[in-house]
Amino acid sequence: MRTRPGRIRAGLSGALAVLLATVLLSGCSQVVRGEEDLFARPYTGRFYDDPPQAKGAPGTVVRSELVPGQPGGSTAWRILYRSTDLRGVPVLNSGMLVVPDGKAPDGGRAIVSWGHPTTGSAEKCAPSRSVDPYVWMEGLTELLKQGYAVVASDYAGMGVPGPDSYLVGETEGRNVLDAARAAREFLGSAVSDRVLLWGHSQGGQAALFAAQLWRQYAPELDVRAVAVAAPATDLAPLLRADIEDVSGVSIAAYAFDAYSSVYEVPVDTILTPAAAAALPAMNGFCLLTQNSALHDVAKPLVGGFLSADPETTEPWAGLLAANTPGGTALPMPLLVAQGMSDKLVRPESTTAFVEGEQRLGTDVTYLRVPGATHGSIASKALPDVLSFFSAHA
Numbered sequence: 001m002r003t004r005p006g007r008i009r010a011g012l013s014g015a016l017a018v019l020l021a022t023v024l025l026s027g028c029s030q031v032v033r034g035e036e037d038l039f040a041r042p043y044t045g046r047f048y049d050d051p052p053q054a055k056g057a058p059g060t061v062v063r064s065e066l067v068p069g070q071p072g073g074s075t076a077w078r079i080l081y082r083s084t085d086l087r088g089v090p091v092l093n094s095g096m097l098v099v100p101d102g103k104a105p106d107g108g109r110a111i112v113s114w115g116h117p118t119t120g121s122a123e124k125c126a127p128s129r130s131v132d133p134y135v136w137m138e139g140l141t142e143l144l145k146q147g148y149a150v151v152a153s154d155y156a157g158m159g160v161p162g163p164d165s166y167l168v169g170e171t172e173g174r175n176v177l178d179a180a181r182a183a184r185e186f187l188g189s190a191v192s193d194r195v196l197l198w199g200h201s202q203g204g205q206a207a208l209f210a211a212q213l214w215r216q217y218a219p220e221l222d223v224r225a226v227a228v229a230a231p232a233t234d235l236a237p238l239l240r241a242d243i244e245d246v247s248g249v250s251i252a253a254y255a256f257d258a259y260s261s262v263y264e265v266p267v268d269t270i271l272t273p274a275a276a277a278a279l280p281a282m283n284g285f286c287l288l289t290q291n292s293a294l295h296d297v298a299k300p301l302v303g304g305f306l307s308a309d310p311e312t313t314e315p316w317a318g319l320l321a322a323n324t325p326g327g328t329a330l331p332m333p334l335l336v337a338q339g340m341s342d343k344l345v346r347p348e349s350t351t352a353f354v355e356g357e358q359r360l361g362t363d364v365t366y367l368r369v370p371g372a373t374h375g376s377i378a379s380k381a382l383p384d385v386l387s388f389f390s391a392h393a
Contacts, residue, residue: 059181
């Protein structure tokens, strides 16, 4: 069933929005159980049931439904659309599409394709499966006010069945580009081929890979600019540096499990027996929405998760390097925002990435934000992101 553009009037779930903003702005990874219940209220409809086959043209929308609670003056849909993974195998993606109401400008609206930060890796952790999916789309209200159509992939393996995609750069990048294709296919002349990429953390890695892949994978799009906040760049040092706390263990569990599945590498070549045994449980929990349960499993593994250094142990070192963005000049302007109080994606790592891109010839704007944490950097950088997009759209 395919529902074409219409209008729904409903109020954004204010309590959930305020709670998420409080958690993100504080940079806090701890959420009490009562708050988790509010975050984790699941979508209860049938939209994700019996998904259609994945085979077909990437960017084709195969199912949609109108979603209430959208920001005022806009219309929103859940969508299922076709994409591919890093090997070109067809996959089905779920996501969100939100568009300002009213007549589109001549030539159509520019599209912002959003890459979300880590929410987990299980199907149920997809942002679009939340009862209030809008709170996961950082900057949504402001982007809509600027007249953009905003589309957000859940990434493969989330929302509906598919291969793991957590920190698998080429899969995420293709999913982000195909989300823009889906917006064009679904909205027709209301949107243009002009695309802006925007992502935070894991989504920053996804947006950077989309930028790298664009001309080869989706040359019919006109990708004008890419903006990222605290992007996951140099993956091996990132995972090693953060492994001594519960958040680092949680993220590493998602990553090593995904790589083991996608590349068919046994996890016992990099993880301790206790860590390997805990992976199925940890990957069944979502970040933020099930933090208490996730941390109950992760805490005993702090200091005893890795059995070897992922930066020097093959094939893991090579896999992490292959999924690290950079090493090639981007053909569009890049804005990178980094919080100087970020304890997860460290400023020195992002600075090294920026300097590498500048040496290659990428047009980079580097925004260092004093006091910003990993959770707050996207919102603090948003005014600069909007100005950057306006200059290049």
